[in-house]
Amino acid sequence: MALGKDYAAQQCSIARALEVVGERWTLLVVRDAFYGVRRYNDFLAHLGIPRAVLASRLQALTEAGVLARRRYQDSPPRDEYVLTDSGKALWPTVRSLGLWGREHIEGTLPKRLFLHAACGTELGAYGQCPACGIGVPPEDVEMRPGPGLDPAPEDPVSRALLAPRRLLQPLDADRV
Amino acid sequence: MALGKDYAAQQCSIARALEVVGERWTLLVVRDAFYGVRRYNDFLAHLGIPRAVLASRLQALTEAGVLARRRYQDSPPRDEYVLTDSGKALWPTVRSLGLWGREHIEGTLPKRLFLHAACGTELGAYGQCPACGIGVPPEDVEMRPGPGLDPAPEDPVSRALLAPRRLLQPLDADRV
Numbered sequence: 023m024a025l026g027k028d029y030a031a032q033q034c035s036i037a038r039a040l041e042v043v044g045e046r047w048t049l050l051v052v053r054d055a056f057y058g059v060r061r062y063n064d065f066l067a068h069l070g071i072p073r074a075v076l077a078s079r080l081q082a083l084t085e086a087g088v089l090a091r092r093r094y095q096d097s098p099p100r101d102e103y104v105l106t107d108s109g110k111a112l113w114p115t116v117r118s119l120g121l122w123g124r125e126h127i128e129g130t131l132p133k134r135l136f137l138h139a140a141c142g143t144e145l146g147a148y149g150q151c152p153a154c155g156i157g158v159p160p161e162d163v164e165m166r167p168g169p170g171l172d173p174a175p176e177d178p179v180s181r182a183l184l185a186p187r188r189l190l191q192p193l194d195a196d197r198v
Numbered sequence: 199m200a201l202g203k204d205y206a207a208q209q210c211s212i213a214r215a216l217e218v219v220g221e222r223w224t225l226l227v228v229r230d231a232f233y234g235v236r237r238y239n240d241f242l243a244h245l246g247i248p249r250a251v252l253a254s255r256l257q258a259l260t261e262a263g264v265l266a267r268r269r270y271q272d273s274p275p276r277d278e279y280v281l282t283d284s285g286k287a288l289w290p291t292v293r294s295l296g297l298w299g300r301e302h303i304e305g306t307l308p309k310r311l312f313l314h315a316a317c318g319t320e321l322g323a324y325g326q327c328p329a330c331g332i333g334v335p336p337e338d339v340e341m342r343p344g345p346g347l348d349p350a351p352e353d354p355v356s357r358a359l360l361a362p363r364r365l366l367q368p369l370d371a372d373r374v
Contacts, residue, residue, distance in 0.1 A: 033346070034309045036229050036292060039299030044222065053212050087302075108302040114294035114324050116212060122291060123215030126263070126284040133210045148290050148324035148333040155331050157324040170209070 042086045043112065047071055051079050052109065053116050055089065056160055057183055058193035060102035068179035088112070105190065113160040113189075117149040131170030139164040139188065160189040218262045219288065223247055227255050228285065229292050231265065232336055233359055234369035236278035244355035264288070281366065289336040289365075293325040307346030315340040315364065336365040 043049050050069060059065055065076055080103055083089040088109040094102045117136065124132050137144050138151035138158045145163065146152045166186045167173075175181055182193050219225055226245060235241055241252055256279055259265040264285040267277045281288075293312065300308050313320050314327035314334045321339065322328045342362045343349075351357055358369050 034229075034296070035299030035303075035306050036296040037226060037299070038303045038306050039295040040225060042299075042303065043295075044220075044225070046220065049216060049220070050213060053210075111298055111302055111323075115291060115298060118290035118294055118325075119215040119219075120210070120212040122287055123211035123213075123218075126287055127211075127214045127218065130211050130214050146333065147287075148326050149294075150324050150326060150333065157322065157326065 042083075042088065043115075045079065045082070047075060048079050048083065049112075049116065049119070051076070051083060052088065052105070052112055053120075055103065055105045055109065056113065056116060056189050057165065058187065058189070058191045059179060060104055060192055061094075061100070062103075064179050064193060065103075067177040068183075083109070110160055110190070113163075114149045114157070117145060118147065121145075121147055132168035133171040134183075135166045135168045136189075137164045137166060138162060163189045165189055218259075218264065219291075221255065221258070223251060224255050224259065225288075225292065225295070227252070227259060228264065228281070228288055229296075230355075231279065231281045231285065232289065232292060232365050233341065234363065234365070234367045235355060236280055236368055237270075237276070238279075240355050240369060241279075243353040244359075259285070286336055286366070289339075290325040290333075293321060294323065297321075297323055308344035309347040310359075311342045311344045312365075313340045313342060314338065339365045341365055 043052065047069070051065060054065055054068055059068060062076070062080070065071070065080070066073065069076065080089065084091050084103065087106055089103040090106050091101045091103055094100055124130050135144055138154060139162050141151065141153050143151050143153040145158060148157070150157050164186060165188070167184060171184070172180070173184070179193065219228065223245070227241060230241055230244055235244060238252070238256070241256070242249065245252065256265065260267050260279065263282055265279040266282050267279055270276055270278045300306050311320055314330060315338050317327065317329050319327050319329040321334060324333070326333050340362060343360060347360070348356070349360070355369065
């Protein structure tokens with residue numbers, strides 16, 4: 023991947039991780055996968071990203087084992103992209119980046135809140151549940167609209183994401 | 199910053215965070231700041247990064263309030279760069295990325311281990327101490343050499359970082 027060459031002298035785990043997820047847009051593709059987005063056209067609608075860039079990011083994340091490609095329709099052939107276990111392990115990174123943006127960049131209102139589904143408590147700075155004292159895996163996280171969320175978005179994916187939902191629950195925006 | 203324009207339609211906290219720390223090399227500069235690196239020449243020696251890129255990253259991180267610039271010598275004038283409280287709040291992100299790289303990228307041996315200084319337990323996936331059940335702030339993290347660390351590195355900063363040390367403890371590689 024493009025960062026590999028520049029980071030070649032940096033053999034630390036953080037540098038290796040950035041080779042995979044440090045490219046422009048990559049972590050937003052991963053974020054959308056946590057939200058349940060799986061299909062090329064849905065990523066496209068939600069991210070507003072150039073087609074060639076999206077295709078390149080999906081391919082790179084698949085080659086790196088973060089996403090797995092699965093055929094969901096044969097005629098015409100259509101694939102979807104699903105987080106692997108390795109990809110799901112990026113949840114603490116995505117969560118901590120989001121919380122940092124909300125708390126440390128001026129004027130950022132949370133678009134979405136992330137709660138421990140079992141008890142309704144908002145996740146803490148480390149992705150843990152402050153009430154239960156455990157790290158919460160993404161399957162057990164409920165996403166709810168926050169005060170910064172546009173209540174009438176234009177794209178169908180954002181509309182589908184308006185309602186409270188579990189992370190990783192497949193989104194099928196075509197049916198909304 | 200360069201990512202701002204592309205991410206303009208992405209008003210979520212994660213996208214805002216990536217505008218600040220999503221540039222190539224930026225999180226490695228922040229990582230080094232956690233290791234105690236403060237001076238331009240030390241970042242340069244440790245990162246092996248082009249001078250112009252380093253200068254641009256330090257300036258952008260200072261403008262974003264992640265680093266603060268402080269004069270440490272008047273003649274000739276020399277500044278150092280220190281993590282602000284906002285910058286220190288990036289620790290869970292840096293930690294989770296590093297752990298992900300180590301556990302999910304093949305062939306990655308940990309160069310450094312990160313322990314809760316109070317009890318000697320290695321930090322968990324969320325930056326928490328599994329023994330004490332708390333999120334550990336970077337000031338209370340001890341960094342120790344791991345099995346992937348080069349025991350005889352060429353640059354003086356890497357040599358200074360061979361011994362166990364607290365995160366954020368200022369590094370003065372000139373004296374090593």
